[in-house]
Amino acid sequence: MAEKDGDRAAGTPRAGIRRALRLPDRPPLRPPSIKDIARLAHVSHPTVSRALQNSPLVNAETAARIRKIAADQGYRASAVARGLVTRRTRTVGLVVTTVNDPFAGEVTCGIEEIASDRGYAVFLANSHADPARERRVVQELAERRVDGMVVTSSRVGTLYLPLLKELDVPIVLVNDQYPGEFVHSVMIANLEGARAATEHLIGLGHRRIAYIGDRGGYQSDTERLAGYREALSQAGIRFAPELAVEGNGLPSGAIEAMSKLLQSGDPPTAVCCYNDMTALGAMQAIRARGLRVPKDVSVTGFDDLFFAAYLTPPLTTVRQPMRRMGQIAMENLFKLMSGEESMAQIKVQAELIVRESTARAPKREGRHG
């Protein structure tokens, strides 16, 4: 019954005698270990381990007694030690651009929800949309031996394949910016969404429709621009390069871009924005110029962030089920982690939400359709 390595009780009765001599009182006081409980319960530590795992192999009374003692001592099994031996940390890593971005916040929420339901903890790390930093944090997470990872708005691109091989950790990308065949990802139907928004504007009689993109060089921007152009071309409207301008995905960049658009000789009567943040800035710039939304200029967004419905006027936008996408990513990561090599690229439908920021085109010029 005596432990081979002697007693090492720290704050418990019968505190180790050699403790003061040998252990230089390591930083954090040692919390009770399985052996401490074993000693108090007069059993061996594997028995404690079994009792705490509700193993049927231990006598019910013994188990109950052990559990009581453990509870009294405030015993909490070390996930660190367990992770070392089981080789599974029940931990996942989540890399986002920055958490305060509403898109990332929603995705994060969906992920945390599913993960925590299954007893997984999530490490959060910001990539700041910097490929080098993204690689760095991914490696750091690998060092922490996460069982899997979700990376949003990844910019690592084709470099991922070697990275994945090297790390040998299941990874699911959300809103990947360099979709490839060999990575698992969850994406929104960018092209279809932007096309629907543009078609909606065309249906309202607009012909001079601008597109404010994101100069960050995101795949999602490229795809949305393509959707916009596709709608234009199907309606027989010539694509006017001067109407496709670039913001930065935030109100600030949109204000600048929209202002220029408005100063031109033949300003647009509608703007299709890369995302809601861009729409926010565009609307502000339009009003700053003394024009009204949607009377003079119609505006559409993309994402349907929580504030979209509360703007003045409420924003017509393409809904992206961000939270749900996070859940899907996490659910599929679990499959991957359990060995299923099923999924590949999952494409989520986008839904046009028509509100009041879009209206019939002003009759400034005749139709040529």
Add this chain to the structure above:
Amino acid sequence: MAEKDGDRAAGTPRAGIRRALRLPDRPPLRPPSIKDIARLAHVSHPTVSRALQNSPLVNAETAARIRKIAADQGYRASAVARGLVTRRTRTVGLVVTTVNDPFAGEVTCGIEEIASDRGYAVFLANSHADPARERRVVQELAERRVDGMVVTSSRVGTLYLPLLKELDVPIVLVNDQYPGEFVHSVMIANLEGARAATEHLIGLGHRRIAYIGDRGGYQSDTERLAGYREALSQAGIRFAPELAVEGNGLPSGAIEAMSKLLQSGDPPTAVCCYNDMTALGAMQAIRARGLRVPKDVSVTGFDDLFFAAYLTPPLTTVRQPMRRMGQIAMENLFKLMSGEESMAQIKVQAELIVRESTARAPKREGRHG
């Protein structure tokens, strides 16, 4: 030079013979360990450990050779194993109500920033503003042996003291809802902030000023309400209970509360809102009633979330430096973790940001000031 416990190389040359017999091929393939590197470098594993830590105790050439081999093998030290022996995981836990809340998002960002600068990883967990769940996640984080924790908008209250004693982990609270003397916390000057907003409205000639709170029973709400009342009383304005109503901290609750306010016989000419989300809903309700902001009703918020400046009209609000508060919390948590028992309650100044959602009171009724 031979390892006592024999070779256990998994994917490397000279793969263990007994491996197929003994190890049931544990879930994840074993990544290279320090011993694998040691074998390849023909040194002992402690030497590898030292080399990788840039210890001056190893021969420079040997160290270089070891590092090269480690890099070639894609060796990544296991933070799990290291954590077990050093008793420090270089990990902190962060508990928020939900990450998609803009306030929490900003705080999280500030925390992640400082933590990651110092090589700490952060575990993110949602409490959903539920005290029971908050306690649960805090305990789970303790099991994961985090070196410290930050809890935002805590609702555990006085139960924290026993919890803290039991867990023996440094904790810093942000925006604590039950401020007590014995916990470390970072808080905004709620009372002063709300008072400033109310004084601003009074200065604009408003006399009938409403307050839309949060029925969640938050300390921050109580304090802001007190600030509102203090301003009123100092201006000699009687507090009208019917003007102090409750929302839920979100646009939805505010719409309901504001609508009722507007239907009353003597509606307010200004509203001081608990936060920006509430202001968002209040503004919408005001417009739904055919009234204008700020011409008919002035509105103030609290927080200065990113969208406040882009609303129509831009929102007058009390700025809470949320990101900075997260940084402060994390900086102080580091102090605590390094043994400094310095800080206690830190109170951060709130700043009134006057924009365009507030204007002089309409002359519906005479002044009685």
Add this chain to the structure above:
DNA sequence: TTGTAGGCGTTATCAT
């Protein structure tokens, strides 16, 4: 049903 022995991958403490 329970105990003994060993190992997970590191770091730390001794020797040498």
Add this chain to the structure above:
DNA sequence: ATGATAACGCCTACAA
């Protein structure tokens, strides 16, 4: 400057 050895706290054979 390097190696042997012993933890860290847990789990999992295997033996009793």
